[in-house]
Amino acid sequence: MQDNFETLAIRLQAERTQFKEHSVPLYLTSSYKFDDAEEMRALFANEKEGNVYSRYANPNTDELINKMAVLEGAEAGWATASGMAAIFTTFASFLQSGDHVLSSRSVFGSTHQLLNNIFPKWGVSYTYADLDKLDQWENGIKPNTKMIFVETPSNPGIDIIDLAWLAQLAKKNGIMLVVDNCFATPYLQQPIKLGADISIHSATKFIDGQGRTLGGIILGSAKLIKEIEGFARHSGPAMSPFNAWLLSKSLETLAVRMDRHCESALKVAQFLEGNAVIKKVMYPFLPSHPQYDIAKKQMRQGGGIVTFVIDGGVAAAGKFMDGLKMFSISANLGDTRSIATHPATSTHSKLTEEERLQVGIEQGTIRLSIGLEHIDDILADIKQALA
Numbered sequence: 017m018q019d020n021f022e023t024l025a026i027r028l029q030a031e032r033t034q035f036k037e038h039s040v041p042l043y044l045t046s047s048y049k050f051d052d053a054e055e056m057r058a059l060f061a062n063e064k065e066g067n068v069y070s071r072y073a074n075p076n077t078d079e080l081i082n083k084m085a086v087l088e089g090a091e092a093g094w095a096t097a098s099g100m101a102a103i104f105t106t107f108a109s110f111l112q113s114g115d116h117v118l119s120s121r122s123v124f125g126s127t128h129q130l131l132n133n134i135f136p137k138w139g140v141s142y143t144y145a146d147l148d149k150l151d152q153w154e155n156g157i158k159p160n161t162k163m164i165f166v167e168t169p170s171n172p173g174i175d176i177i178d179l180a181w182l183a184q185l186a187k188k189n190g191i192m193l194v195v196d197n198c199f200a201t202p203y204l205q206q207p208i209k210l211g212a213d214i215s216i217h218s219a220t221k222f223i224d225g226q227g228r229t230l231g232g233i234i235l236g237s238a239k240l241i242k243e244i245e246g247f248a249r250h251s252g253p254a255m256s257p258f259n260a261w262l263l264s265k266s267l268e269t270l271a272v273r274m275d276r277h278c279e280s281a282l283k284v285a286q287f288l289e290g291n292a293v294i295k296k297v298m299y300p301f302l303p304s305h306p307q308y309d310i311a312k313k314q315m316r317q318g319g320g321i322v323t324f325v326i327d328g329g330v331a332a333a334g335k336f337m338d339g340l341k342m343f344s345i346s347a348n349l350g351d352t353r354s355i356a357t358h359p360a361t362s363t364h365s366k367l368t369e370e371e372r373l374q375v376g377i378e379q380g381t382i383r384l385s386i387g388l389e390h391i392d393d394i395l396a397d398i399k400q401a402l403a
């Protein structure tokens with residue numbers, strides 16, 4: 017088969033059944049039958065590959081995982097019920113009491129909670145570093161640092177780190193590099209090819225892309241995924257077959273959807289950059305982005321998220337949000353529908369003002385997730401809300 021992304025995303029399917037279906041069916045079964053006692057023994061002893069129980073594997077989750085692994089250049093993968101289940105499972109599989117995590121400061125809110133409040137209960141410590149300050153990464157490594165964790169581009173600040181550089185730093189120090197690749201998807205960025213050990217996705221966002229369901233995926237070497245499996249089989253963060261079925265079909269349109277998200281987001285970023293009441297626009301493929309060269313090197317396109325700061329703080333931000341007629345006000349992103357979020361009063365309201373400023377969130381910061389509506393309608397809505 018051709019190894020073009022679009023073709024693989026469509027043509028890597030589970031085997032057909034005797035019904036010769038064209039589109040893979042949904043396997044709603046909690047468990048599987050064995051031909052005889054010997055087959056049961058061999059499957060449980062891991063001497064034979066096959067389905068046993070849907071907490072472990074299912075034809076729908078297998079298809080999604082195989083596709084994602086090929087698309088991202090990973091050997092293996094594991095599917096979970098949500099993006100957070102994927103992050104929790106990864107932490108729980110590899111970290112133990114006494115270990116230290118060096119993480120980017122600007123991480124998804126619930127990841128922040130895991131690092132700040134949940135894993136410290138089990139003796140795991142953390143330090144935060146800024147994506148754009150490389151010395152903080154070099155100096156942040158301790159003798160007990162087991163894992164480096166990053167989100168790039170970051171949310172909502174859209175900061176970027178050179179993944180190949182970071183992977184080398186991690187390798188040199190014998191530390192595992194884990195990347196939350198949710199904002200980019202495998203179509204725009206492939207961390208494992210750049211040297212990361214694990215790549216994680218919240219499939220809830222652009223992979224589903226239609227705001228319908230939750231899902232998480234962990235990708236890595238066969239050896240590391242075996243360790244994930246050792247934890248996940250018994251702790252049960254499994255993705256449902258229905259969600260896997262839906263998400264695998266979503267992958268068939270990922271490339272065309274991302275092309276449009278990115279094309280429209282770039283136009284929105286360019287429009288905002290020329291506007292007098294906008295203090296700052298952050299988008300990876302704007303030449304004014306401080307890490308534009310790195311973005312160009314490691315990303316196919318700039319992604320679907322545009323963050324900007326409006327003059328006049330929280331009052332002006334609120335006025336802009338309330339002035340939008342088509343955009344949804346929501347905390348989600350990566351949907352067909354364009355969405356506006358005010359991070360300081362929603363996703364990042366639990367942080368102190370100082371912590372918010374450290375991750376690049378001002379009172380006037382607004383995050384836009386650019387959807388798949390016609391670009392003229394997207395721009396018209398932004399223009400009239402600014403006016």
Ligand SMILES: *Cc1c(COP(=O)(O)O)cnc(C)c1O
Nearest residue numbers: 098099100124198218220230231
């Ligand atoms: C949404 C999100 C998550 C969490 O994913 P869920 O599917 O909501 O659990 C993790 N990381 C990033 C970057 C996200 O945007």
